[in-house]
Amino acid sequence: MFFGGGYMANFAVLTTLPQKGDLIVLDGLIHASAHEGARASRAEVVQAQHNDPDAVTDTIRIWRAKGGVGRPWIVVESLYSMDGDRAPLTQLIEVADRHDAFLFVDEAHATGVYGPSGRGLAHAFEGRDNVVVLHTCGKALGASGALVTGPAVFCDYLINRCRPFIYATAPSPLMAVATMEALAILTEEPARREKLARLILLAGEKAEALGVHPSGSQILPIIVGDNTCTMALAQGLQDRGFDVRGIRPPTVPEGTARLRISLTLNISEADVLALFAAFAQEWRPAV
Numbered sequence: 190m191f192f193g194g195g196y197m198a199n200f201a202v203l204t205t206l207p208q209k210g211d212l213i214v215l216d217g218l219i220h221a222s223a224h225e226g227a228r229a230s231r232a233e234v235v236q237a238q239h240n241d242p243d244a245v246t247d248t249i250r251i252w253r254a255k256g257g258v259g260r261p262w263i264v265v266e267s268l269y270s271m272d273g274d275r276a277p278l279t280q281l282i283e284v285a286d287r288h289d290a291f292l293f294v295d296e297a298h299a300t301g302v303y304g305p306s307g308r309g310l311a312h313a314f315e316g317r318d319n320v321v322v323l324h325t326c327g328k329a330l331g332a333s334g335a336l337v338t339g340p341a342v343f344c345d346y347l348i349n350r351c352r353p354f355i356y357a358t359a360p361s362p363l364m365a366v367a368t369m370e371a372l373a374i375l376t377e378e379p380a381r382r383e384k385l386a387r388l389i390l391l392a393g394e395k396a397e398a399l400g401v402h403p404s405g406s407q408i409l410p411i412i413v414g415d416n417t418c419t420m421a422l423a424q425g426l427q428d429r430g431f432d433v434r435g436i437r438p439p440t441v442p443e444g445t446a447r448l449r450i451s452l453t454l455n456i457s458e459a460d461v462l463a464l465f466a467a468f469a470q471e472w473r474p475a476v
Contacts, residue, residue, distance in 0.1 A: 301329025
């Protein structure tokens with residue numbers, strides 16, 4: 190199903206598929222749109238420790254012990270937007286299978302970058318009847334909107350019962366064409382993903398040399414902690430021509446203000462080297 194945007198798609202799925210008596214288990218660092226959708230749903234909502242399958246299991250067991258009789262919905266991102274780390278999807282699908290649960294995966298930052306033909310980190314679960322996946326049509330695909338994929342019965346239910354799908358203005362057909370072309374490019378031009386993989390590896394090496402733990406993805410956070418220092422560092426890098434943003438609470442937890450470096454195909458290896466050289470010069474006076 191093609192929605193007008195990722196925020197609306199997350200909201201739509203979580204306000205339509207989980208039913209009264211169900212449980213939604215949200216990862217602690219999941220997108221705000223998932224929080225809003227869960228809050229507006231008819232299901233009970235609990236937030237679990239980030240990337241902790243045991244915490245998810247405990248949450249479901251406690252809910253069952255208290256009389257929960259519906260179906261659990263485990264809601265995660267495959268690659269997190271502010272930390273650049275991956276969800277333990279293999280362990281989470283095992284939790285879902287053991288506890289008769291559904292797994293809803295937001296691939297916003299993995300679509301087009303990871304998996305065969307850019308199919309995302311949840312590609313191994315395609316065709317399962319207990320998995321729903323959201324793919325953004327922005328970011329790597331360069332268009333706008335979002336795709337929700339899952340079992341046919343879920344899609345039929347959404348078509349007939351999902352108010353944000355039924356009553357919202359439909360996405361432009363031009364965006365559908367652009368998305369289809371982007372999907373074709375992912376299959377036909379794997380060199381794009383290979384180039385980004387090389388940039389990720391290079392940035393990780395340079396970050397590690399400066400004492401920064403690399404995320405292993407195209408999202409590389411540099412945790413500074415102090416809000417003022419973070420914004421000063423960001424401004425210093427921007428003054429040198431690098432579009433690096435400072436991220437502060439409430440977008441991230443208190444005490445974890447950070448620079449968020451986002452690697453794309455619009456840069457070269459020379460740009461990466463220059464960025465970390467500039468960061469090394471800006472960092473010293475800030476600590």
